[in-house]
Amino acid sequence: MxxxxxxxxxxxxxxxxxxxxxxxxxxxxxxxxxxxxxxxxxxxxxxxxxxxxxxxxxxxxxxxxxxxxxxxxxxxxxxxxxxxxxxxxxxxxxxxxxxxxxxxxxxxxxxxxxxxxxxxxxxxxxxxxxxxxxxxxxxxxxLTTVGQRTAKQSLAWALLRIFERGRMIGLVRNRAMDLPFRQQDIADALGLSLVHTNKTLGHLRESQLVNWSDGQLTINDTEKLAAVAGVETDLVPRRPLM
Amino acid sequence: MxxxxxxxxxxxxxxxxxxxxxxxxxxxxxxxxxxxxxxxxxxxxxxxxxxxxxxxxxxxxxxxxxxxxxxxxxxxxxxxxxxxxxxxxxxxxxxxxxxxxxxxxxxxxxxxxxxxxxxxxxxxxxxxxxxxxxxxxxxxxxLTTVGQRTAKQSLAWALLRIFERGRMIGLVRNRAMDLPFRQQDIADALGLSLVHTNKTLGHLRESQLVNWSDGQLTINDTEKLAAVAGVETDLVPRRPLM
DNA sequence: CGCGTCGTTGATCCGGGTCAACGGTTGTGG
DNA sequence: CCACAACCGTTGACCCGGATCAACGACGCG
CATH class of the missing domain: 2.60.120.10 (Jelly Rolls)
Known part of the structure; x- marks a missing residue:
């Protein structure tokens, strides 16, 4: 119903x-x-x-x-x-x-x-x-991300945007949210190869910036991640709901 | 007035x-x-x-x-x-x-x-x-171009789109139109360096596909260029005028 | 149990970036 | 009228980030 x-x-x-x-x-x-x-x-x-x-x-x-x-x-x-x-x-x-x-x-x-x-x-x-x-x-x-940023910056940008969006609609609990996408999806979004996406993800994980595994995305310090991405933590713009 | x-x-x-x-x-x-x-x-x-x-x-x-x-x-x-x-x-x-x-x-x-x-x-x-x-x-x-295509394909795509747009608004006379952009502008649109854009442009020119010099863009065979770009010569969509 | 999907990791290669230098043109000021 | 600077296009040498190739492990499913 x-x-x-x-x-x-x-x-x-x-x-x-x-x-x-x-x-x-x-x-x-x-x-x-x-x-x-x-x-x-x-x-x-x-x-x-x-x-x-x-x-x-x-x-x-x-x-x-x-x-x-x-x-x-x-x-x-x-x-x-x-x-x-x-x-x-x-x-x-x-x-x-x-x-x-x-x-x-x-x-x-x-x-x-x-x-x-x-x-x-x-x-x-x-x-x-x-x-x-x-x-x-x-x-x-x-477009700016794919055209101008490095793989590491791009990935940080994408995960940050996803996370902020999730936060604004109540999907984030305890600094984590469910993420059903595959690595290939993110790679294809950023114009990167799957292999390089995977390795870069590994680096971000080692640096304690992002943990995305088993369908869960965890980000502890969004400010720090934004710094890596090379963006100000500017918010996702508010919008109407249809 | x-x-x-x-x-x-x-x-x-x-x-x-x-x-x-x-x-x-x-x-x-x-x-x-x-x-x-x-x-x-x-x-x-x-x-x-x-x-x-x-x-x-x-x-x-x-x-x-x-x-x-x-x-x-x-x-x-x-x-x-x-x-x-x-x-x-x-x-x-x-x-x-x-x-x-x-x-x-x-x-x-x-x-x-x-x-x-x-x-x-x-x-x-x-x-x-x-x-x-x-x-x-x-x-x-x-985004698809910058993310997925090679420099040559990208450049062909961009010049083709510009040219088709020009044609649809009467800017093309005798297979040529005025183009006031600098190579740096195109490079920054495609996420390429100026140097590589210049060299790739040279290749396209040698292949007789595109001639862009002295502020004039000339394309003789749009079909052939579309083939290089890896797009069907799909048209620029018609639109309203405000 | 076998197969397909997805994540992970190492080895190698290449498209395109970076650095550097030069030429033509235009505009500006002495 | 010329020197000079600023801008843009062009070209060669070199290097690196990320692509490609390849192989393996974990998991879920019929």
Missing amino acids: ATLCENCPLRKQPLFVGMSESDVQTMQKFKVGELSVDPGTPLLIEGSNSPQLFTALRGMAIRYKTTADGRRQVVNFVFPGDFIGLQSGLMNEMSHSVEARSKMTLCVFNRSELFSFFKSHPERAFDITWLAAVEEHFLGEA | ATLCENCPLRKQPLFVGMSESDVQTMQKFKVGELSVDPGTPLLIEGSNSPQLFTALRGMAIRYKTTADGRRQVVNFVFPGDFIGLQSGLMNEMSHSVEARSKMTLCVFNRSELFSFFKSHPERAFDITWLAAVEEHFLGEA
Whole structure:
């Protein structure tokens, strides 16, 4: 049975900006159902045109693109609260695929209603655009990382971002959070080889900066890790929840 | 004296989706002025909160981020028809800087009117979000390039994208277009060193694939270049004009 | 028990970075 | 009118971070 938006556990998390009571009602009406999937399930395919949009409610996924010669770029990670399928809703075509990495539950919306939704709910339309801007912000940072930083800096940046995101949605308990991704996923996100990613991860572990093993990510001192990454501990920007 | 939206030379270009007569009137009312700048002029600064939004009418620019250790990532190039400053309008902070690379003319809009604009013109709000999705699409492709492709492929990809974009807005005459960027700009966009970019450019030139010199980019066979880049000659996606 | 997936580690190689020097052009001031 | 500096493109020599290749162990599953 589907979660009522009113009872949505995400809304309370510090990552998200407040929603008015009427926003909540609006989303409840827009929401047409809930979807549960197992790890490995493809949710959206690059180049396709899904009839549905999603908001991740529980679980994690990866967004990735595939090149002509078979290489893979992980473009972003999906966490609870992320909106999925916007491109398909606007440009009629996804520029990347989305694949679940853990068990997931997703809120489902109808793509065909998106335009009328924009007309009837301009504040929410504004928020959707805001989400797109947040995504653009992240991609710019990722591009800068892959283009300019060393493997060690990159890895520190990625794990720090993941961890901060997890913290903002209540996934971190006792300086640790569950992480269902594989090393290959991170490697493909950073444009590094699996082997080098593994070795660099080992170095970070030896330096007591990060411990990621058995599906658990532990970070004791985020400040120190940020220093290695070469970023100020600037926060993940707050955003609306759809 | 400012160009009237009605007479806007960009609207006719094949890159842009059609605007209704009322859309044109709407933009005319939203537009508060025009700005002309010389090469090198900063238009927006990373981290700042500009009171103005722009649409590039003539000329080119670069969007870039700077890392703590002083390196620079060029995140995208700005061509006529690009909308600038959306992030600042939504998140109150730019995630990158924008700097003119040629003489430019820009249409100016007031950031403070953006929200009411969303309420009164939902179709145009939809189009703004569409633009954000196009940007996301591009950044994903750029990330894939920097993360997965070789220097030669990257360079071919970048020059091809620039050229196709130029073609779609009428900048290409006789298989050539003006390009005010420096080699350093392209290098910083692709995460390559200037030296290696220069040498790779030389190779492409020898292979008769690309000739970029004296501020002119010439490409005779885009198909062949696309093959080198490892992309299908997929088009630059059409988009709205703000 | 055998097979597929994922993490780990060592050996070797190479694409591209870094360093250095030079030439052409433009602009500026004496 | 010329000296000089600043900027950009170009080219050669050398080196290193990370890719590639290869092999093995641990685990879960049919």
